[in-house]
Amino acid sequence: MAALGGLTVFYLLAPTLVIVPMSFTEARILSFPPEGFSLQWYERMVTDRQWSTGIVNSAQVATLTAILATVLGTLAALGLSRGRFPGRTAVNALTLSPLIVPVVVIAIGMFGLFVQWRISGSLIGLVVAHTALALPFVAVAVGTSLRTMDRNLELAAANLGANPRRSFFHITFPIILPGVLTGAIFAFITSWDEVVVAIFMTSARFRTLPVEMWEQVRQAVDPTVAAVSTTLLVVTTVLLLLLLVVRRQAPAQ
Amino acid sequence: MTAPSGPDENRTTGDRSDDRPALVLRDLRKSFGSAVAVDGVDLEVRRGEFVTLLGPSGSGKTTTLRMVAGFMSPSGGSIEIDGNDMTRVPPYRRDVGMVFQNYALFPHMTAAQNVAFPLRMRGQPRVEIDRRVADALGLVKLGDLGDRYPRQLSGGQQQRIALARAVVFEPRVLLMDEPLGALDRKLRESLQLEIIRVSRQLGSTVLYVTHDQEEALVMSDRIAIFSAGRIEQLGSGEDLYDRPASLFVADFIGESNILRGRYEVDGADGPWMTRGQSRWRIGHAAAERAALEAGSAAALVVRPERIHLVDTGSAGGPGMNVVDATVDEVLYLGPDTKYQLALENGQRMVVREPREGSGRELQRGDAVRLGWSVEDGLLVADPASG
Numbered sequence: 001m002a003a004l005g006g007l008t009v010f011y012l013l014a015p016t017l018v019i020v021p022m023s024f025t026e027a028r029i030l031s032f033p034p035e036g037f038s039l040q041w042y043e044r045m046v047t048d049r050q051w052s053t054g055i056v057n058s059a060q061v062a063t064l065t066a067i068l069a070t071v072l073g074t075l076a077a078l079g080l081s082r083g084r085f086p087g088r089t090a091v092n093a094l095t096l097s098p099l100i101v102p103v104v105v106i107a108i109g110m111f112g113l114f115v116q117w118r119i120s121g122s123l124i125g126l127v128v129a130h131t132a133l134a135l136p137f138v139a140v141a142v143g144t145s146l147r148t149m150d151r152n153l154e155l156a157a158a159n160l161g162a163n164p165r166r167s168f169f170h171i172t173f174p175i176i177l178p179g180v181l182t183g184a185i186f187a188f189i190t191s192w193d194e195v196v197v198a199i200f201m202t203s204a205r206f207r208t209l210p211v212e213m214w215e216q217v218r219q220a221v222d223p224t225v226a227a228v229s230t231t232l233l234v235v236t237t238v239l240l241l242l243l244l245v246v247r248r249q250a251p252a253q
Numbered sequence: 254m255t256a257p258s259g260p261d262e263n264r265t266t267g268d269r270s271d272d273r274p275a276l277v278l279r280d281l282r283k284s285f286g287s288a289v290a291v292d293g294v295d296l297e298v299r300r301g302e303f304v305t306l307l308g309p310s311g312s313g314k315t316t317t318l319r320m321v322a323g324f325m326s327p328s329g330g331s332i333e334i335d336g337n338d339m340t341r342v343p344p345y346r347r348d349v350g351m352v353f354q355n356y357a358l359f360p361h362m363t364a365a366q367n368v369a370f371p372l373r374m375r376g377q378p379r380v381e382i383d384r385r386v387a388d389a390l391g392l393v394k395l396g397d398l399g400d401r402y403p404r405q406l407s408g409g410q411q412q413r414i415a416l417a418r419a420v421v422f423e424p425r426v427l428l429m430d431e432p433l434g435a436l437d438r439k440l441r442e443s444l445q446l447e448i449i450r451v452s453r454q455l456g457s458t459v460l461y462v463t464h465d466q467e468e469a470l471v472m473s474d475r476i477a478i479f480s481a482g483r484i485e486q487l488g489s490g491e492d493l494y495d496r497p498a499s500l501f502v503a504d505f506i507g508e509s510n511i512l513r514g515r516y517e518v519d520g521a522d523g524p525w526m527t528r529g530q531s532r533w534r535i536g537h538a539a540a541e542r543a544a545l546e547a548g549s550a551a552a553l554v555v556r557p558e559r560i561h562l563v564d565t566g567s568a569g570g571p572g573m574n575v576v577d578a579t580v581d582e583v584l585y586l587g588p589d590t591k592y593q594l595a596l597e598n599g600q601r602m603v604v605r606e607p608r609e610g611s612g613r614e615l616q617r618g619d620a621v622r623l624g625w626s627v628e629d630g631l632l633v634a635d636p637a638s639g
Contacts, residue, residue, distance in 0.1 A: 152357040155324050158344040159351040160418065161374035167345075170370075174361045 016233060023226035030221045041227035051228060054212035058192060060123060061208055065130040065191035070184040072131065073138025074176075080139070081146040096136045103196045106132070111200040121203030129201050130191040137190060138183030145179025146172075181246045185239050193232055273336050275300045275458040276321070276426050281330035283316050290316040292482035293330070298426070298458055303449075305461040307469040308479030309505075314462045317479075318428050321460060323347050335425050345374075350419030354431040356411040358403040364414045365390065365399030371422040389417040392451055409440045416448065420455055427452065429461045433468065445471055466506055470494075478502050494556075496542065500633045503554040510560065510602050513635050516543075516551035526553045526632070529598065533574045536628040543632040550635040557591070557605040559629035562615070565622045575624045578602055580615050594621065 018032055026036030045051045080092050098106060110129050111120060119125035153175065157167040173180075195210040202211050209232065213225055276298040283291040291313040298304045306314035319325045321332055323344030331340045339347055350371075358367050368389050372382045390396045393413040403411055412432055419427060432448070433441040449472055452459050463469055469476045470490040478485040478493065478501070486498045497503035504511065514528030516535075524540040526533045533553055545551055569575035578594040581601075585591075585608070592604045592615065604623060615621065 150355065150357065152353050152355060153359060155322075155344070156351065156353060156357040156359075157370075158324075159322055159347075159349065160371035161345050161348075161422070162370075163343075163345050166374065171359055175359075 019226050019229045020233070023223060023230045025223050025226075028222070030223050030226060041223045042231075044224045045227045045231070048224070050207075050212060050216075051209075051224065054207055054209040054228075055231070057123070057206060058209040061126050061130060062188045062191040064123075064127045065134055066184045066188040068127065068131045069134035069138050069187040069190075070180060073135045073183055073187070074142045074180055076135065077139045077142035077146060081143055095139050098133050099136045103133070107197040107200045110197065114201065120201055121206055123206065126198060126201040126206075126208070129197050130194060131187075133194065133197065134187035134190040137186035138180075141183035141186065142176055142179045145176035149175050178246050178249065182243055185243050185246070189236055189239055193236065272300070274298060275302070275335060276460065277331075277333040278317070278321070279331045279333070281317060281320060281332065282328045283313075283320060283325060284328045289482055291320070291327075294482075294484055296477060296484065296487070298460060300458055301456045303452060303459045303461065303472060303474045305463060305469040305473040305476045306479055307463060307466060307476050307505075308485075310464060312479035313482040314464075314477075314479045315430060318430055318460060318462050321426070322349060322351050322428055348422075348424055349426045349428055350422070350424035352412070352415050352419045352427070352429040352432040354434045356403070356408075356415045356435075358411055358415055358418075360403055362402075363399060364395065364401050364403070364406065367403070367414055368399075368418045368421050371418065375422060385421055389421040390414075392420075392454070393417045393447070408436050409444060412436065412444060413447065416451060420451065420457060423455070425458070427457045427459045429459065431463055432461075433465075434463075441468070448472065470506075478505060480505075495631075497554065497631060497633060500552050500554070500635055500637075503552070503631060503633055508557050508603055508605075510555045510557065512553040512555070512600065514551065514553070516540075516545045516547060516549050516632065518547045524632075526551060526630075531576070531596075531598065533576075533630065534571075534627045535630055535632050538628070539630060539632045543634065545632065545634055550637075552633050552635040554631040554633060555625050555629060557603040560602070560604045560623050560625045562592070562604065562606065563622050563624040565620065567622060567624065569624055572627050573624050574627060574630065575622055578621055578623050580617055580619045580621060582617065583615055592621075594623070 021034045022030055022032055023041055024037050024039070025031060025034035026038045026040075027034070045055075076095050080088060080095065107129075110132075114120035114125045114129070119128070149172070153171055154167055157171045158164075162170060193210055194208075195214060198208050198211045199214065202208060207215070209228060213228055216222070217225055274297040276296070278294050278296040281291055281294040281296075282289070294313070294317055296304070306317060308314045316325065320327050323339070323342060327340060331338060333339065334347065334349065358364075359370065362370070365386050368386045369382050372385060377385070386399070387396065390399050393416055395410060395413055395417070398406065398410065398414075403414070406414065415432070419429075429448070433444055436444065445468060451457075461469075461472065473490065475487060475489055476493055477487045480501050486493060486502045488496075493502055493506045497506065500511070503509050512526065512528070512531075512533060514526045514531070514533075517525045517527055518540075519525065523537060524535040526535055535553065543551070563569075563575065565577075567575060576596055578596050580592055581595055582593040583590065584593070586605075588607060588609070589605050590608050592606070594602045594604060596602060602623065
């Protein structure tokens with residue numbers, strides 16, 4: 001059992017474990033095992049204009065996506081869990097549909113529409129597209145928090161004199177905050193390493209990091225890609241660790 | 254703060270000159286679709302009175318309480334608090350306190366912040382809030398635990414904080430929904446006394462919900478027995494125990510021996526209850542109170558502690574009913590012994606006697622004779638066989 005488990009873990013981690021040492025190589029081509037130790041590819045990543053703007057673009061898109069998806073997803077979850085209106089089940093299914101519909105289908109659909117609207121190949125276009133992809137993660141995370149929250153707390157707040165608005169800001173929101181932060185982190189990550197929609201939605205003037213990688217690898221395989229990959233990985237890992245911290249800080253129900 | 258010397262004084266007198274009832278429910282109703290949860294409840298609660306809604310689960314007592322709190326809107330009838338119609342007023346403007354079974358303390362606030370919450374919502378100045386929170390925490394004897402979060406407190410401590418939070422803003426009515434249901438027996442008993450002490454000290458008007466009859470008897474001035482969405486009987490614990498108005502109440506409050514039969518009146522010999530060959534005498538007072546028609550289906554209710562084991566030769570006499578029985582089980586309950594017995598016709602009986610001085614050592618299978626004073630038999634209508 002233990003051996004099998006170990007093998008599975010190795011299988012899952014191997015690609016990652018290969019790319020990280022490769023980024024520190026002295027050689028001029030991607031190779032494994034790496035030769036020597038050098039930080040030149042990281043230096044290249046930061047100094048090269050194309051790579052560094054890619055990093056900045058990705059960070060911008062992911063941050064804006066996280067904010068927008070968190071606000072909309074939280075509102076959607078509140079409406080779906082607290083509201084009583086016809087077609088609630090259908091709205092719930094539609095909110096979650098980006099998780100199920102093939103990404104490439106979404107990408108093509110949006111591409112067609114955004115070209116018409118003249119927002120393709122721009123920051124705003126990509127943010128709107130990524131928000132649609134990230135929203136279900138927020139809706140699910142916040143929805144779970146709302147479902148596990150003791151409804152009596154809201155009744156108690158009303159009983160003690162809090163109107164619905166104050167009840168939300170003083171009681172509901174602080175209690176579902178861990179769920180909201182979880183959703184925000186997932187939304188950021190969703191956008192941060194998304195490549196399919198981004199390929200459609202970016203242009204030569206505006207590229208995110210994953211798209212830049214894809215473009216560069218098609219031309220020449222230089223170890224900078226390994227350095228960039230490692231950077232993507234580190235950011236994602238740090239965010240996931242942050243998620244664990246958020247979960248641990250959540251007040252006991 | 255000290256408890257008042259005579260606990261009952263603060264209850265009824267207090268400083269309120271006007272004697273309007275604190276809470277009035279008129280023909281209160283609630284249905285969920287075709288299911289009727291509350292079916293016309295009328296109730297008046299006096300200022301400073303402790304009234305308990307007691308009944309089996311699903312009898313409508315919690316639904317009634319939730320309508321008073323404003324968490325549910327009634328399908329019919331009205332709710333009046335201090336003379337004001339509150340039927341359609343949202344919960345946050347009703348000014349009633351509520352203690353929940355699961356405490357419902359806000360997990361992200363300390364005990365003191367929880368208690369301060371209703372005062373903050375009322376825009377009280379900080380100094381005033383601090384003073385009243387300290388008073389309320391002192392009242393429930395948790396003055397030094399204000400900085401703790403709910404998860405750092407025991408169940409009993411959490412419920413005392415919840416109580417402090419519910420009374421700190423001096424609500425017009427204090428509602429409690431099975432507040433001790435989640436606690437173990439020992440703690441429950443000490444918190445019962447705590448709740449009584451706090452509510453008396455503050456002169457609170459309390460509407461309390463429980464399914465635990467002992468709790469209701471210990472705590473209440475009056476008890477409303479709920480059954481199928483209605484109040485079956487309203488009265489003091491003594492009223493309900495000694496003068497149940499229906500078979501349901503007799504069966505629900507305390508243990509009872511229920512002898513079903515036909516109510517008969519034959520001349521000077523007084524009223525009787527008959528079933529097959531058996532005949533039991535009924536007291537005139539009990540017969541008068543029940544006001545049954547001769548020949549109607551009725552039940553004679555006798556409390557286990559009113560029945561005595563008498564000599565097998567004893568004939569009873571005019572003031573006594575006697576019947577032969579066989580001992581099925583002998584249960585020792587500390588100060589008392591409880592006998593489970595069977596009459597010849599298979600009817601089961603329970604008798605409770607103090608162990609002290611009984612001098613008897615009965616065994617299973619022993620033949621005994623039971624006797625009770627005619628005056629100790631309660632007569633009620635028997636709807637089931639009617």
